[in-house]
Amino acid sequence: MTAVTRGCHDGGMTVVLLHSMYGLRAAVLDAAARIRATTGHEVVVPDLYDGRTADDAETGLKIRDEIGPEELARRAAAAAAPYAGESTVYAGLSLGASLAQRLALGGGARGLLLMHGTAEVPEGTAVPGLPVQLHVADPDEWEPADWLGEWQEGMRRAGARAELFRYPGAGHLFTDPDLADHDEPSARKAWERALAFLQGL
Secondary structure, X not given: OEEEEOXXXXXXOEEEEEOOOOEOOHHHHHHHHHHHHHHOOXXXXXXXXXXXXXXXXXXXXXXXXXXXXXXXXXXXXXXXXXXXXXXXXXXXXXXXXXXXXXXXXXXXXXXXXXXXXXXOOOXXXXXXXXXXXXXXXXXXXXXXXXXXXXXXXXXXXXOOEEEEEEEEOOOOOOOXXXXXXXXXXXXXXXXXXXXXHHHOO
16 A cells, blocks of 8 residues: 655655654654645655554564565565656655665655665765755664764765764654654754755755
């Protein structure tokens, strides 16, 4: 299933927003609605778990691993394919961020918004001028500082225009109000920056 939140889509941008390992929960749909309401863009929210959701990290990891990384990547690519093009922004939350990055680095994207997650930047990747914005907790066991340094260097080599914002003391998925990770001041600031980023593309 793919949910589509309609905005003023008169040839404007489409944001493909990919969920975290917790699945397509209310927090993800709320994020899509926030993006649409602020930017007016169409927002597409694929359900990569086929209706399954998790209330805790253990269950989320179990579902993720049952499906497997290659199948998740295939599902994400298939869901995004009808919207792919130079007016498409890929965005994701944690697991979804890594999948969104993989799609955007394939070329042709308008921008890339990463919340709480990254992926390796393969050698030889070339996305000159691609606007990228990343928001992560500080510290974050899933996104340690040395890894973030490698990610930034990889994006630089690829020619992307990448910004990194870190949020001291916040939990990993700090924008999700239904999780213990939630940190309201950090979430508010991250969304302020993220929405401005989307509006500026």
